[in-house]
Amino acid sequence: MEIRELRYFVAVVETGSFTAAAKALHMTQPALSWNIKQLEEKLETQLIERTQSGVVVTESGQVFYDGAKDVVAQINRLDRLMKSEALRIKRKIKFGLTILSSINYMEQFQGFVGKYPGVELNFVQRGSKEIQEMMIQDKVDVALISEPIYYPKLASNAKRLEGYYYDVGIVLPKNHRLANRQSVTFDDIKEESIALVSDAYAIGQEVPKRCKALGFTPNITYQNDNWEVVLEHVAAYDSISILPIDLAKIFKRDDLKWIGLDDDVIGRFHLQLVTNLDNSNIDEFNIFQNLYHELNC
Template identity: 30%
Template sequence: MELRHLRYFIAVAEEKSFNKAAERLYISQPPLSRQIKQLEEELGVVLIDREQRPLKLTEAGTFFYDHALQIIKKSDNLRAMTMRKAHFDGAISIGFVASMLYGTLPRAIARFRKVYPNINIKLHELNSWQQTQALTSGKIDVGFGRLLFDDASVRRIVLREESLVVALPLEHPIMQEQRSSIDLADLVNENLQLYPKLPRPGFIDYVLGLFEARNLEPTAFTEVSELHVALGLVAAGEGITIVPKSLEHLRDKEVGYLPFADGQLTSPVIMNVRHFDKSALLSTLLDVLYEIYEEEGVTHTREAI
């Protein structure tokens, strides 16, 4: 069985016609039919019910189709990642979620530039899920996000856990009480401004998951496009939001920030790289991040590329 057999079968399965599949593959219909027949003989099963019009997959064919898609995707990803690796020495593409720009990442990139002054650095704002796709397609070489996703092609390095804080209008009754901290349960009846609305899944889903894990359900929340919109609405007295601690200096003349009482509500800071990528560039970037954490006394865990 070869990859071309899988591609041929996928085309027939999706087009539901040997003729249309042959046109899509730019081959004639008879050799395509023979290739699919050979595939069925090799497997010892019938994959396509040829008596149906349009063609219909058998139960075994449906199973084979789903797995064939995964194999072809992995093959295409491997090709893209390998091609990207071949051009890695002269440039590095970095994906990031917006909140990372208020933490250590800008300082790390600036210090990295001093180590590699001739490297072309390209930055892409991508959410955590988009970073996974961009890594496997070869668009980026490393990503910095806040959500964990399972993907065999991507390794997640949790750099640290960053505390979350609540952003409230300065005139909010809770702020007037001059509290030193707040509980997640205190927010259930507040108008939450959660972000980003799209793309999903995103930080909004992570925050909602914090409530769900504690058997809490917000009575009202609004989905807004991005972090700055959420903070703008908080400043206007339209509700509250939850942000990483590194953002607590934003709009501080209009917005107050309170930590959570238990200190346990955090957001992971994650470095996403392709599995088995042992590049010296990535290793240096990771070392630079750890250096800054140590200089600033930031609690973190240390891993190697």
């Protein structure tokens, strides 16, 4: 899912019609309609009902809009912060990170831009595993990724950031048998139906590995790239999911409960700053060093 698709959907909902949204977005109405249809197909749910008087947001569409508008607002703010310090000549850096990191650490990125206005950070948002693949393909210069590092080539120019991590939790329906627990272990959930993010994310990679190491195969019944769609599956099908617990602050839902995962291997994912910038080029590598210092101070 692309940020532009979130922007398109938010515009349609807020203007109340495809025609008005297309005008605001400076694009044709057929192109906008096609993009929204593609988004619905990706999410496998109808977001908008088209009527003669405009559009009506479905129940699923309202849930998606509530989350999407917050993400778009944060991304727009981050874009404005980057552009406000723009100079005539900038060193453009392609910076990979997850949407969760872009929201959690916006203040630190703002601090870097303020101190080093000659550098422009162009953000690329994907899952941690996918970002690492993009670095191997030289599509990203610097990235804030969660451990583990899957490619040895990246490890030599990687630095762990002290105090940068996300804790992992279990999300389940409020009436679930485990909902009153303070925390659970993998042994508690090995018989549960699990909805999980795809293997583009570190969690999607590491949960099956951890379960296998503990001697069982997890009952993963559903996977999707989109966190909110995973949460919808949890609510609709009485399943559970394993996600960064910080998402509870972003996707506020009264029908779901978040509890801690008690596991000493993947209960917490630490973050590392990784670079493809050439350390033989002092000026270029200093950008990485300065960014590391700004994030780690």
